[in-house]
Amino acid sequence: MKILVCISHVPDTTSKINFTEGDTKFDTNGVQFVINPNDEFGLTRAMWFKEKQGASVDVVNVGGPETEPTLRKALAIGADAAIRVNTEAVDGATVAKQLAKVVTDGGYDLVIAGRESIDYNGGMVPGMLAAMTGANFVTNCISLEIDGTNAKAVREIDGGKETVSTSLPLVIGGQKGLVEESDLRIPNMRGIMMARKKPLTIVEPVDANVETKSTGFEKPAPKGAVKLVDAENIDELVNLLHNEAKVI
Amino acid sequence: MSVIVYTESEKGKFKKVAFEVVSYAKAIADKMGTSVTAIAVNAENPESLGNYGASKVLAVNDDSLNVFNAKKYASAIEQATKQENANVVVLSSSADSKYLAPILAVGLEAGYVSNVVEVPSNTAPFTVKRTAFTNKAFAHTEINTEVKLIGLSNNSFGLVESGGSASVETFTPNIPDSGVTVESVDKATDKVSIADAEVVVSGGRGLKGPENWALIEDLAEVLNAATACSKPVSDLGWRPHSEHVGQTGKPVASNLYIAIGISGAIQHLAGINSSKVKVVINTDPEAPFFKAADYGIVGDAFEVVPVLTEKLKAFKAQNA
Ligand SMILES: Cc1cc2nc3c(=O)[nH]c(=O)nc-3n(C[C@H](O)[C@H](O)[C@H](O)COP(=O)(O)OP(=O)(O)OC[C@H]3O[C@@H](n4cnc5c(N)ncnc54)[C@H](O)[C@@H]3O)c2cc1C
Numbered sequence: 001m002k003i004l005v006c007i008s009h010v011p012d013t014t015s016k017i018n019f020t021e022g023d024t025k026f027d028t029n030g031v032q033f034v035i036n037p038n039d040e041f042g043l044t045r046a047m048w049f050k051e052k053q054g055a056s057v058d059v060v061n062v063g064g065p066e067t068e069p070t071l072r073k074a075l076a077i078g079a080d081a082a083i084r085v086n087t088e089a090v091d092g093a094t095v096a097k098q099l100a101k102v103v104t105d106g107g108y109d110l111v112i113a114g115r116e117s118i119d120y121n122g123g124m125v126p127g128m129l130a131a132m133t134g135a136n137f138v139t140n141c142i143s144l145e146i147d148g149t150n151a152k153a154v155r156e157i158d159g160g161k162e163t164v165s166t167s168l169p170l171v172i173g174g175q176k177g178l179v180e181e182s183d184l185r186i187p188n189m190r191g192i193m194m195a196r197k198k199p200l201t202i203v204e205p206v207d208a209n210v211e212t213k214s215t216g217f218e219k220p221a222p223k224g225a226v227k228l229v230d231a232e233n234i235d236e237l238v239n240l241l242h243n244e245a246k247v248i
Numbered sequence: 249m250s251v252i253v254y255t256e257s258e259k260g261k262f263k264k265v266a267f268e269v270v271s272y273a274k275a276i277a278d279k280m281g282t283s284v285t286a287i288a289v290n291a292e293n294p295e296s297l298g299n300y301g302a303s304k305v306l307a308v309n310d311d312s313l314n315v316f317n318a319k320k321y322a323s324a325i326e327q328a329t330k331q332e333n334a335n336v337v338v339l340s341s342s343a344d345s346k347y348l349a350p351i352l353a354v355g356l357e358a359g360y361v362s363n364v365v366e367v368p369s370n371t372a373p374f375t376v377k378r379t380a381f382t383n384k385a386f387a388h389t390e391i392n393t394e395v396k397l398i399g400l401s402n403n404s405f406g407l408v409e410s411g412g413s414a415s416v417e418t419f420t421p422n423i424p425d426s427g428v429t430v431e432s433v434d435k436a437t438d439k440v441s442i443a444d445a446e447v448v449v450s451g452g453r454g455l456k457g458p459e460n461w462a463l464i465e466d467l468a469e470v471l472n473a474a475t476a477c478s479k480p481v482s483d484l485g486w487r488p489h490s491e492h493v494g495q496t497g498k499p500v501a502s503n504l505y506i507a508i509g510i511s512g513a514i515q516h517l518a519g520i521n522s523s524k525v526k527v528v529i530n531t532d533p534e535a536p537f538f539k540a541a542d543y544g545i546v547g548d549a550f551e552v553v554p555v556l557t558e559k560l561k562a563f564k565a566q567n568a
């Protein structure tokens with residue numbers, strides 16, 4: 001089985017978000033970038049398939065040279081080879097178009113992407129990629145088993161979960177649950193040394209129309225001070241929620 | 249030219265988000281000088297969407313659509329959009345709508361923007377405001393394709409009754425094979441889901457252990473609220489993963505969010521910030537949540553919450 005894990009390169013969750021150039025560009029100053037958490041779960045599950053069922057695992061990112069340390073980290077965790085499509089990730093559709101080419105050229109059976117990137121929360125790329133390549137698609141995936149070309153997946157839905165059967169070729173949007181938090185792999189010294197020797201191939205992008213474009217950003221208005229209610233006077237809280245906030 | 253909107257139902261009954269997306273679609277249609285067509289699948293009383301601004305409803309009645317399937321639903325909506333020549337398509341942010349939207353976007357060659365929070369500020373170029381960087385910011389995004397697909401963030405627009413009426417037409421799309429078959433659905437029918445809830449009661453590590461969760465559940469019951477938790481609580485196995493909210497968990501956009509024994513780490517706040525009113529109960533007055541909340545009580549959850557639950561019960565009895 002040939003597995004491709006899509007890796008989105010995102011600001012660390014503790015990052016403060018600021019903008020520059022008249023609020024038109026994300027300010028990367030002082031921001032640390034990491035593998036998108038949803039993709040970490042997917043990558044660890046891919047390693048499980050490799051070790052238990054026999055599979056090759058490649059990772060891919062659509063982005064500039066600045067994303068290479070993130071791809072190297074994925075290699076250090078255990079992926080066999082990395083691909084970087086050398087273009088800026090402008091929107092979900094352009095990224096999906098680039099990935100579709102990689103998937104078709106590489107003949108991958110299973111594509112593991114994340115449910116969403118935690119920076120932009122688009123939740124677009126995996127579904128678009130599946131539609132573009134004609135693969136089956138399951139998102140919010142919290143469990144995945146593969147048997148030959150048959151697949152069984154569990155998807156989180158509003159208020160519960162659902163079990164589905166499907167088949168390869170398949171794209172999933174994965175998340176926590178695919179593996180447990182405690183099973184996530186972190187690179188060790190040996191992995192980091194080996195990653196230096198693994199191939200990281202740079203491919204040039206295909207033409208893609210830009211369908212959506214963010215022209216400006218703003219931060220939420222600063223919040224007013226909290227109204228403190230005395231722990232001995234809970235009637236006051238009920239009163240405020242009813243008469244002032246009007247939420248009960 | 250028109251605005252088309254997909255209205256979700258469950259077991260034949262429209263969900264609240266269905267009325268919200270129609271209300272929102274109506275505001276866009278007014279701005280563009282056009283009308284709203286809704287598509288409803290196996291829903292009772294499709295004409296009721298008229299009250300929120302739909303002038304026409306395409307009613308699909310097909311037993312093969314009784315269980316949600318992203319590819320089949322996307323195909324039905326795509327066919328309806330083409331039939332109506334619609335150039336704006338509106339969906340909600342439910343798990344199902346977010347599942348089908350990217351497939352629909354490819355089928356329609358439509359530019360898709362999710363998590364939209366307002367009516368477009370401009371229609372040429374078509375510009376929408378969405379949350380970005382997990383609620384830490386907003387982006388103004390232009391959609392440059394002929395057909396535009398918008399995913400509306402839940403609870404960001406609200407319901408607007410316009411008192412209109414809608415004509416209902418039967419619509420019979422061709423349903424493709426989908427390649428994905430639902431084997432079983434496991435869903436608590438007696439519980440409000442985080443996505444649909446107006447009120448969410450959430451517990452953190454301050455509650456000390458899973459045995460104390462009755463505190464959260466009792467309060468949630470009085471408020472008809474969904475229960476949620478911080479990430480460590482689900483990682484420790486005190487609560488199911490599906491209750492984990494925050495930047496790496498589920499987003500919450502409820503009217504009221506009550507955080508009990510939750511410190512208010514940046515990753516937690518990012519996911520719940522779009523809730524309208526936030527209440528924090530925490531023993532530590534320095535807990536960062538107090539900077540993000542509207543109302544707060546510095547106090548011990550084990551003392552404060554049972555009293556709050558009792559007071560709310562009494563309030564409810566009085567106002568029933
Ligand atoms: C990559 C990454 C992603 C993350 N994503 C998320 C996410 O999506 N969601 C999330 O929630 N977290 C997330 N986190 C974790 C986050 O950083 C915090 O660790 C977490 O939110 C803390 O949970 P907590 O507030 O329940 O626990 P704690 O930080 O331990 O806080 C417990 C609070 O309870 C209070 N308390 C103690 N006793 C009582 C009492 N008797 N009554 C009232 N209050 C009491 C304490 O004063 C304290 O403020 C993420 C972390 C990382 C690294």
Ligand SMILES: Nc1ncnc2c1ncn2[C@@H]1O[C@H](COP(=O)(O)O)[C@@H](O)[C@H]1O
Pocket residue numbers: 005006007008009036038039060061062063089092095112113114115116117118120121122123124125126
């Ligand atoms: N630039 C990118 N390169 C590679 N994969 C990506 C990229 N952007 C998004 N993805 C994948 O698509 C998933 C969902 O991203 P998004 O649609 O941006 O929310 C991520 O978790 C990744 O697996």
